[in-house]
Amino acid sequence: MATPIDLRGGGAPTVTHPHPLDNAVWAALDGPHALPHSLKGMGGTPTADRVGRAARYPADVYDFAALADPGDPAAWADLRTLVGPGTAVRIKPVQRVPDGWEVVGGGEGVQLVATEVFRTEPAPEAVRLGPDDVPEILDLVARTRPGPFRQRTIALGTYLGIRHQGRLIAMAGERLRLPGWTEISAVCTDPDHRGKGLATRLIRAVGAGVRERGDTPFLHAAAGNAPAIRLYESLGFAVRRRSTIASVRTRGTSGEVGAF
Known part of the structure; x- marks a missing residue:
């Protein structure tokens, strides 16, 4: 079972990501997996996949979303617009979740x-x-x-x-x-x-x-x-x-x- 994590807070200082692997989901969605072009022929039409500095995969592809800068409140606002009501998403990496969001699960991963x-x-x-x-x-x-x-x-x-x-x-x-x-x-x-x-x-x-x-x-x-x-x-x-x-x-x- 994942260890509970404390992600409450008003937001962390802006974090830069000098290496693409530091924010791999964003680097994929902003690059080779930019939607919808890379997913043509998959069947069905994905809904909105990007708003400003937030992006996500269609839920039946991969239920992660990504932020260009997880420390940027504006990126979180874009994510709110992107996912709309009634949708839970996974985000990594995350240091703090800003006000207006509820943390419903979490854990720690390693990248090799x-x-x-x-x-x-x-x-x-x-x-x-x-x-x-x-x-x-x-x-x-x-x-x-x-x-x-x-x-x-x-x-x-x-x-x-x-x-x-x-x-x-x-x-x-x-x-x-x-x-x-x-x-x-x-x-x-x-x-x-x-x-x-x-x-x-x-x-x-x-x-x-x-x-x-x-x-x-x-x-x-x-x-x-x-x-x-x-x-x-x-x-x-x-x-x-x-x-x-x-x-x-x-x-x-x-x-x-x-x-x-």
């Missing part, structure tokens, strides 16, 4: 980046997953809880899976993409098939595709998920930073979302 010792290689047994595989993906995600995965998350990048007797038992893929960097995400293995190195093979295979286009892989994990962090470090990833994640909603609305 691939080092030179991270070895990539194809996984011949892995198959490319597509929209027709989404029901199976959602079933695997529900059983393994690797983090948020929605009906159209698969459109964000390449997702690979491994099957056993026709059943999807492991997967990993690409989520956030920003200039020079791609996030490896949704790493999960069916409990009955753990200990066979499936996650390792998939991480290396997804990483191979990331590096082929000149990007550097990175990952996110809940700070308390020690087994996942140990796995990533053993493969050649290094913890870069820790950050606070908040689930927030405007006053008078309902609906809670989790921390990661």
Whole structure:
């Protein structure tokens, strides 16, 4: 369970983000994942995706929003306009949540980046997953809880899976993409098939595709998920930073979302 966090306050001093990974969701939404252009062909028409210095993914893609500067009250005002009433969103990184917002959940995450010792290689047994595989993906995600995965998350990048007797038992893929960097995400293995190195093979295979286009892989994990962090470090990833994640909603609305 995520540790409760205290994010009350009138706002922190403006924070600059000299590196895109410091505010990765914004760097993706302001770059390669700028909406709606990068999501054409996903089915459906996303609602407003950006107002001023606030942006968000469609809720059925990824339920994070982002602020150009999380310390800027004007960016929070733009987010309020963007999400409207009755909508809860996740934000990271966050130091303080300004007045007028309710914190309904939160926790701490870690960001890891691939080092030179991270070895990539194809996984011949892995198959490319597509929209027709989404029901199976959602079933695997529900059983393994690797983090948020929605009906159209698969459109964000390449997702690979491994099957056993026709059943999807492991997967990993690409989520956030920003200039020079791609996030490896949704790493999960069916409990009955753990200990066979499936996650390792998939991480290396997804990483191979990331590096082929000149990007550097990175990952996110809940700070308390020690087994996942140990796995990533053993493969050649290094913890870069820790950050606070908040689930927030405007006053008078309902609906809670989790921390990661």
